Amino acid sequence: MSTGNRKNIDDFISKIKSQHQVQLDIDQLYQKIKQGDKASLSKAITLVESTRSEDIVLAHQLLEKCLPSSTTTKRIAITGIPGVGKSTFINSFAQQLVADGQKVAVLSVDPSSSISKGSILGDKTRMDDIAHMENVYIRPTATGATLGGVHLNTREVILLCEAAGYDHILVETVGVGQSEYLVQSMTDIMIVMLLPGSGDTLQGIKRGIMEAADIILINKADQFPKAAVDQTVTDYKQAMHLLASKPNRWTVQVLGTSAFEEASIQSVIAVMKKYFDHVLLNGSYLDQRKLQWREWFNSSIGWATHEVLKSKGIDIDHTAINLNELPPAKALNAIKKLLH
Amino acid sequence: MSTGNRKNIDDFISKIKSQHQVQLDIDQLYQKIKQGDKASLSKAITLVESTRSEDIVLAHQLLEKCLPSSTTTKRIAITGIPGVGKSTFINSFAQQLVADGQKVAVLSVDPSSSISKGSILGDKTRMDDIAHMENVYIRPTATGATLGGVHLNTREVILLCEAAGYDHILVETVGVGQSEYLVQSMTDIMIVMLLPGSGDTLQGIKRGIMEAADIILINKADQFPKAAVDQTVTDYKQAMHLLASKPNRWTVQVLGTSAFEEASIQSVIAVMKKYFDHVLLNGSYLDQRKLQWREWFNSSIGWATHEVLKSKGIDIDHTAINLNELPPAKALNAIKKLLH
Numbered sequence: 001m002s003t004g005n006r007k008n009i010d011d012f013i014s015k016i017k018s019q020h021q022v023q024l025d026i027d028q029l030y031q032k033i034k035q036g037d038k039a040s041l042s043k044a045i046t047l048v049e050s051t052r053s054e055d056i057v058l059a060h061q062l063l064e065k066c067l068p069s070s071t072t073t074k075r076i077a078i079t080g081i082p083g084v085g086k087s088t089f090i091n092s093f094a095q096q097l098v099a100d101g102q103k104v105a106v107l108s109v110d111p112s113s114s115i116s117k118g119s120i121l122g123d124k125t126r127m128d129d130i131a132h133m134e135n136v137y138i139r140p141t142a143t144g145a146t147l148g149g150v151h152l153n154t155r156e157v158i159l160l161c162e163a164a165g166y167d168h169i170l171v172e173t174v175g176v177g178q179s180e181y182l183v184q185s186m187t188d189i190m191i192v193m194l195l196p197g198s199g200d201t202l203q204g205i206k207r208g209i210m211e212a213a214d215i216i217l218i219n220k221a222d223q224f225p226k227a228a229v230d231q232t233v234t235d236y237k238q239a240m241h242l243l244a245s246k247p248n249r250w251t252v253q254v255l256g257t258s259a260f261e262e263a264s265i266q267s268v269i270a271v272m273k274k275y276f277d278h279v280l281l282n283g284s285y286l287d288q289r290k291l292q293w294r295e296w297f298n299s300s301i302g303w304a305t306h307e308v309l310k311s312k313g314i315d316i317d318h319t320a321i322n323l324n325e326l327p328p329a330k331a332l333n334a335i336k337k338l339l340h
Numbered sequence: 341m342s343t344g345n346r347k348n349i350d351d352f353i354s355k356i357k358s359q360h361q362v363q364l365d366i367d368q369l370y371q372k373i374k375q376g377d378k379a380s381l382s383k384a385i386t387l388v389e390s391t392r393s394e395d396i397v398l399a400h401q402l403l404e405k406c407l408p409s410s411t412t413t414k415r416i417a418i419t420g421i422p423g424v425g426k427s428t429f430i431n432s433f434a435q436q437l438v439a440d441g442q443k444v445a446v447l448s449v450d451p452s453s454s455i456s457k458g459s460i461l462g463d464k465t466r467m468d469d470i471a472h473m474e475n476v477y478i479r480p481t482a483t484g485a486t487l488g489g490v491h492l493n494t495r496e497v498i499l500l501c502e503a504a505g506y507d508h509i510l511v512e513t514v515g516v517g518q519s520e521y522l523v524q525s526m527t528d529i530m531i532v533m534l535l536p537g538s539g540d541t542l543q544g545i546k547r548g549i550m551e552a553a554d555i556i557l558i559n560k561a562d563q564f565p566k567a568a569v570d571q572t573v574t575d576y577k578q579a580m581h582l583l584a585s586k587p588n589r590w591t592v593q594v595l596g597t598s599a600f601e602e603a604s605i606q607s608v609i610a611v612m613k614k615y616f617d618h619v620l621l622n623g624s625y626l627d628q629r630k631l632q633w634r635e636w637f638n639s640s641i642g643w644a645t646h647e648v649l650k651s652k653g654i655d656i657d658h659t660a661i662n663l664n665e666l667p668p669a670k671a672l673n674a675i676k677k678l679l680h
Contacts, residue, residue, distance in 0.1 A: 056668075060666055060672075064665075064666050064669060071663075296667035298646070301645050303668065323630065326400055326404050326407060328644065331640035331641050332644040335644040335648045339645075
């Protein structure tokens with residue numbers, strides 16, 4: 001046998017071995033996630049947050065295992081400006097859900113580039129009561145501009161949490177930027193938190209977000225005069241009445257809330273249950289999920305094109321550094337040529 | 341001659357005519373923009389904001405004409421939470437720049453889905469002094485999630501404004517969401533506005549944005565005790581000192597400012613001039629523009645792939661509605677097949 005042949009066979013064996021090894025790891029990781037092992041869940045999240053091509057292949061293998069054949073999990077977006085009391089509310093809200101027998105994952109979507117130094121750590125301390133509960137999992141997730149439009153791995157993180165048995169996924173985001181539109185594209189319900197008194201502009205909330213709201217909470221009701229809270233609730237009820245009705249035929253609910261009153265949290269849970277009963281019954285829950293799936297697919301096309309070209313040795317990343325050429329026009333020509 | 345032939349010839353002639361017509365229109369539009377006609381500039385912006393494929397072709401034709409062979413225009417990002425005084429500052433800042441002989445365009449990047457009803461109109465009234473100046477052009481620009489990662493046409497709007505002779509492009513955005521990272525990817529300098537006294541978290545500003553800052557303004561200095569303003573300036577100077585130095589070797593400057601004091605505005609302009617002298621001289625101005633061009637090209641790949649597939653009759657939009665399949669994995673397979 002020639003040295004060349006021997007080398008080929010050795011390569012082949014080690015390739016098979018490493019493929020097998022990888023396969024085992026992913027299977028094992030999936031099993032541990034299913035068993036509710038938090039360390040394995042965290043490990044899996046780190047994997048799906050990786051931008052390395054090899055990791056993405058593994059992440060996809062894992063995620064495909066996690067895809068449920070049917071689901072009634074609740075993906076809940078919670079948005080509002082800093083200071084509105086999101087973390088404190090979530091701390092009480094999650095406690096009550098757990099008391100009702102649910103498993104709750106809290107994902108904070110932080111558009112900041114440097115998460116570890118951002119407000120997330122501060123938030124975690126405000127979630128002290130739930131941080132160490134067995135049926136609660138808390139994790140900040142990174143967003144940020146990545147190649148070709150795959151902006152958020154929060155979607156992937158949601159899938160992993162659901163595979164781990166968390167049936168209520170709370171996705172917290174600051175309600176003044178672009179992130180809440182992205183969050184809306186991956187959740188079933190949008191809860192917008194406001195303070196009593198002031199108008200939209202003063203609260204730093206854009207009208208577009210108000211239009212996306214399914215439930216509006218006028219929070220910190222305990223810290224404001226009752227008349228002010230009631231007036232704000234009435235104002236927003238009237239304002240919501242003026243907006244066109246939602247495609248899912250849900251009537252937006254407005255509630256005064258305090259994170260420190262159990263009855264208040266219970267009323268939010270009751271309204272939320274009513275919402276999910278409504279959308280599960282009329283099919284809009286599933287319709288919205290399918291629409292989100294399509295959007296996710298669409299936004300993956302750019303990334304997928306990059307990946308395929310890279311695997312063919314076509315480094316499309318380094319071709320457009322001439323300021324005399326229009327990047328989108330140049331991209332169009334490049335792709336036209338490749339797909340001739 | 342058969343009726344069929346006659347029809348073919350008529351079609352051919354009208355096609356030639358309409359192509360010729362379109363060509364003329366784009367040329368004419370470009371000429372009028374170059375001459376500084378604001379109505380034509382607005383018309384062009386509406387064209388580049390269109391998502392119709394035909395309009396995009398025309399927009400690209402127009403934009404390619406607008407690309408300069410060399411430039412020293414100043415693209416200035418101004419960010420801060422609502423209430424920090426961005427509009428009032430811009431009103432004074434732009435006036436002073438115009439008095440110095442510059443032409444100023446003000447673009448407000450609003451992540452809201454419904455711009456006309458958002459805070460932009462409110463902002464415009466706070467820019468009353470500059471709204472009708474000959475050398476000032478004000479325009480809100482829409483962002484929002486669009487197909488395949490082409491998120492902002494603010495880039496295109498900047499090019500059009502520059503072609504119209506505006507050499508200072510102020511891009512205003514709310515500093516608490518994701519939009520300022522997008523804005524950073526299309527500007528030369530980041531001005532972050534804060535209020536005296538409170539820390540980052542209270543100001544709703546993420547650390548990531550602070551790291552992106554080139555100039556920090558502690559604004560509304562006239563409304564706070566001098567000691568508080570000075571203390572905040574000192575605090576931020578020290579904080580900036582702790583951060584790693586910027587790739588462009590610029591030392592972040594921190595200033596107390598008041599929009600109502602000319603000397604204050606002049607000092608911001610002086611620091612900004614110093615910044616541009618610095619980055620123009622050491623080449624980082626051009627390096628950053630080239631990097632932004634590459635990012636723009638990269639983020640156009642997804643859109644370009646969609647366009648090319650659509651033109652070939654492959655409707656990739658409607659293939660991924662099965663919740664049992666992972667969208668990015670499915671996109672990868674679809675593109676692999678197409679690029680086999």
